[in-house]
Structure formats: C-alpha cells, structure tokens
Amino acid sequence: METKKNIYRRPLFSILAITSLFALFSCQEFVELDPPNYLISGETLFTDKGTVEAAILGIYGKLRTNVLLTGSSEGLSNLMGNYADEMDFYGDLNLADEDFFKNNLLATNQTVESVWNGSYNLIYSANAIIEGMEDSLYFSPEEAAQFSGEAKFLRALIHFYLYNLYGEVPYVKTTNYIENKTVKRDSKETVYSNLIADLIDAKNSLPDLDPSDEHVRADALTATALLARVYLYNEQWQAAEEMASLVIANTTWETDLESVFLKESPTTILQLMPEFDGMNTLEAQTFIFETAPPPVRALTFNLMDGFEEGDLRKSIWTQGVSDGTQTFYYPFKYQHQAGESSNSEYSILFRLAEQFLIRAEARTKLGDMAGAQADLNIIRTRAGLPAIQPMGNDAMIQAILKERRFEFFTEHGHRFFDLKRTNNLDNILGSLKPSWKSTDKLFPLPERELKVNPNLEPQNPGY
Numbered sequence: 001m002e003t004k005k006n007i008y009r010r011p012l013f014s015i016l017a018i019t020s021l022f023a024l025f026s027c028q029e030f031v032e033l034d035p036p037n038y039l040i041s042g043e044t045l046f047t048d049k050g051t052v053e054a055a056i057l058g059i060y061g062k063l064r065t066n067v068l069l070t071g072s073s074e075g076l077s078n079l080m081g082n083y084a085d086e087m088d089f090y091g092d093l094n095l096a097d098e099d100f101f102k103n104n105l106l107a108t109n110q111t112v113e114s115v116w117n118g119s120y121n122l123i124y125s126a127n128a129i130i131e132g133m134e135d136s137l138y139f140s141p142e143e144a145a146q147f148s149g150e151a152k153f154l155r156a157l158i159h160f161y162l163y164n165l166y167g168e169v170p171y172v173k174t175t176n177y178i179e180n181k182t183v184k185r186d187s188k189e190t191v192y193s194n195l196i197a198d199l200i201d202a203k204n205s206l207p208d209l210d211p212s213d214e215h216v217r218a219d220a221l222t223a224t225a226l227l228a229r230v231y232l233y234n235e236q237w238q239a240a241e242e243m244a245s246l247v248i249a250n251t252t253w254e255t256d257l258e259s260v261f262l263k264e265s266p267t268t269i270l271q272l273m274p275e276f277d278g279m280n281t282l283e284a285q286t287f288i289f290e291t292a293p294p295p296v297r298a299l300t301f302n303l304m305d306g307f308e309e310g311d312l313r314k315s316i317w318t319q320g321v322s323d324g325t326q327t328f329y330y331p332f333k334y335q336h337q338a339g340e341s342s343n344s345e346y347s348i349l350f351r352l353a354e355q356f357l358i359r360a361e362a363r364t365k366l367g368d369m370a371g372a373q374a375d376l377n378i379i380r381t382r383a384g385l386p387a388i389q390p391m392g393n394d395a396m397i398q399a400i401l402k403e404r405r406f407e408f409f410t411e412h413g414h415r416f417f418d419l420k421r422t423n424n425l426d427n428i429l430g431s432l433k434p435s436w437k438s439t440d441k442l443f444p445l446p447e448r449e450l451k452v453n454p455n456l457e458p459q460n461p462g463y
Contacts, residue, residue: 149205
C-alpha cells in the first residue's frame with residue numbers, strides 16, 4: 001500500500017495487520033513502540049465490523065492468556081495471592097511466585113516489567129479502536145459508539161489495575177508514539193477522573209446486555225459494575241451505592257454455591273471464554289495439585305483457619321491433599337483441568353456477589369446500617385452462615401471486609417487491594433510476612449522504562 005497517496009484519513013488496518021501488531025506487542029516495550037510503516041502517525045482505519053471485532057477479541061484473548069487477568073501463574077490471581085496472605089510458596093527457586101511470596105520485588109523483575117508492558121500494549125490496542133471510530137465513514141454513529149465504548153471499558157479496566165499496582169501511572173489515551181514516549185505519571189485524581197469518564201461513556205454506549213448471553217463481552221451492566229468498584233475505591237459512597245444497586249436490580253442471584261463458577265451462572269457479569277472449544281480454565285491448571293507437599297503453591301493455613309465453622313465456601317471452593325500428616329489446600333472454584341472433556345467453566349472477572357458487598361460497604365459509610373446488614377446477610381446465607389445481627393459502623397466494615405476475604409480469595413488480587421485501600425496492609429501482612437515493608441504497597445516501576453523515559457521518575461519509594 002502506498003500510504004502517502006492514500007486519500008483516506010487513515011490507512012487500512014487489516015486482520016492480518018492486527019495479528020502482526022499483537023505479535024509485535026509481545027516483544028517490544030510500551031515506550032519503545034513505533035507504529036507499523038503502513039500507519040500515518042499511529043492512526044488506524046477500520047473499514048468493516050469483522051476487523052474491529054478481531055481487534056477487540058484480541059484484547060480479551062490477551063487478558064485471558066497472557067496479561068494481568070490471566071488465570072495462569074503470571075496473572076494477578078496467583079501473583080497477588082502470593083504477595084498477600086492467600087498463598088504459600090513451596091516450589092523451586094527462580095519461579096515468579098517466589099519473589100512475590102517473599103515481597104522481594106526489584107525494578108528489574110521480569111514479571112513486574114511484563115505486567116506493565118503487556119498492559120500498556122493492550123491500552124495501545126484499545127486506543128487504536130477508539131481513534132478508528134472517530135468520524136468514521138464506515139460505521140453508523142451507533143455502531144461506532146458501541147465499539148468505542150467497549151474499547152473505553154477495556155482501557156479503563158487495565159488502567160484501574162495499573163494504578164492500584166504501581167501508584168501514579170500515565171493514563172494513555174492516544175496511539176501517537178511520539179507522545180507516548182514522553183508520557184508522565186498522572187495523579188490519583190487524574191487517573192480516577194479518566195476512569196470514571198471512560199466508564200460512563202461505555203455505560204451509555206454499550207447494549208444493556210451482551211447479545212451472546214454468555215457474558216464474554218462487556219455491556220452496559222459490566223461498565224456499571226466496574227464503575228461501582230471505582231467509586232468504592234475512590235470513596236464516593238453515594239455513587240458506589242447507586243451503581244451497585246443498578247447491577248443488582250438487573251442480575252439474578254444464584255443461591256447454589258456449587259453453580260457460581262459454571263459458565264451459565266446467572267450471577268456472572270463478565271467472563272473470559274477459554275481459547276479453544278473443550279479447553280478449561282487456566283485457573284484450574286494453575287491451582288489444582290494432586291500430591292503433598294504441594295509442588296508449587298497452596299492456600300495459607302491462616303486463610304483456611306479463618307473460615308467460620310460451617311462456611312460452605314471452605315468445603316465447596318477448596319480441596320485438600322494430605323501427605324499422611326498434614327493437609328494442604330488449593331482453590332477449587334474452577335474444578336476442570338486441561339484434558340478433561342468438560343467445558344463448563346469460563347474465567348470470571350466480575351460477579352454479582354461483589355456488588356452486594358460494594359453496596360453494603362457504601363451503605364455503611366452512608367449510615368444505612370439496616371441496608372448494609374441485609375446485603376451482607378445475602379452473602380452469608382448462601383455460604384450457610386447465620387445472619388449477622390445489628391452492629392456499629394466500625395464493626396460492620398470489619399464484617400464486610402472479612403466476608404470479602406472468604407468470598408474472593410485468589411480472585412484477581414481482591415484481598416491485597418482491600419487491605420491496601422483500607423490502610424490495613426502493614427497491620428495484617430506486617431505480622432504474617434517476615435519480609436513485608438510498608439513500601440511494598442506499590443510495585444516498582446520497571447527499570448528499563450525509567451531509563452527510556454525519565455519523565456516517569458521518580459521511582460516508587462523503597463526501590
């Protein structure tokens with residue numbers, strides 16, 4: 001293609017080009033990305049729905065298999081389970097788990113760098129879609145808004161995790177590689193303002209429900225669920241309560257614990273489909289073990305001992321293996337491993353239980369203690385536990401955080417983020433983990449990124 005003679009605003013971005021660009025992303029750093037030679041100023045033209053769909057599905061695919069929310073050992077469910085107090089490490093030296101388990105991360109850590117680069121490469125892809133929909137001649141305004149809205153949801157989702165892992169980070173909203181090479185870190189206020197703006201746009205642009213009815217693509221309800229979480233983390237209690245209520249009103253509750261992680265569960269808001277038909281979740285491959293002591297990782301005895309007597313989540317969502325003397329436990333939320341014929345589970349990113357606990361916490365902060373108690377008891381009743389009785393504000397918050405611990409263990413870092421946002425990291429991890437330091441609340445910025453772009457300085461404290 002002779003790009004300079006092209007009369008269109010942006011050159012054609014074919015499915016082959018998308019595939020090539022994703023391959024490029026896997027081996028280059030975010031700040032070093034140069035646009036392919038067929039692009040003008042990093043701009044992209046999408047001319048048909050199939051091309052846009054391929055680009056969007058590519059982002060979901062990377063999240064599932066390689067980046068940030070993957071169920072593999074490189075994903076946050078495993079890494080942050082080790083980093084906090086959910087997982088014990090039993091494996092060989094030099095596995096990524098060890099540095100996270102010992103809270104011994106360095107700015108040169110390959111996993112820290114991989115999380116950063118992989119995330120920003122996916123943000124680049126989302127930005128290409130958003131820019132490709134601007135003033136497009138190939139899509140109706142409604143189609144362009146929907147594609148752009150889904151890309152904005154994905155952009156917000158990834159930035160949310162980056163901020164909560166690394167602290168102040170650039171909120172990147174362009175594919176202009178010249179601008180991206182010199183980005184600076186944005187304040188919390190700027191990051192959260194951008195998160196909220198992106199998610200409101202997504203909420204207003206996306207269909208009410210995923211047309212596939214499998215919850216594998218973001219819809220307005222998904223954007224609302226993430227918006228509720230963002231408002232909670234930003235201590236905007238009224239907005240968090242309102243968004244969570246919207247999700248609760250439009251999602252069906254599942255009372256059977258054994259059905260929560262099945263792909264047809266009505267409580268699922270967003271999930272990632274396995275890469276191939278008949279393939280099962282990466283979470284099951286990562287966590288399930290059959291010999292004791294565990295070959296790599298297991299749930300901590302502290303976590304297992306913390307379950308209330310009679311909590312069905314312990315008996316249904318964990319499984320034990322004994323060496324004859326000691327029993328070691330693993331997460332059993334996803335039960336089917338590779339090679340099994342069943343394809344009944346997808347990797348869940350958002351589910352309804354979180355919205356009840358978001359609303360319970362927000363209601364407590366707003367003084368609606370009866371409402372908070374009712375929401376918390378919905379979760380406890382399903383777990384086979386007795387209802388809590390009326391209590392004061394501080395006690396209610398502690399009860400909610402305890403419930404979150406046993407509801408969301410080994411799910412995408414919920415435990416670590418809860419301890420962090422409530423200023424309990426030092427209190428809890430400081431007493432459990434010999435190497436824990438207050439500065440471990442943030443990952444280090446990758447050393448190579450700082451060398452390439454000094455605007456990202458200063459490095460986070462402690463590194």
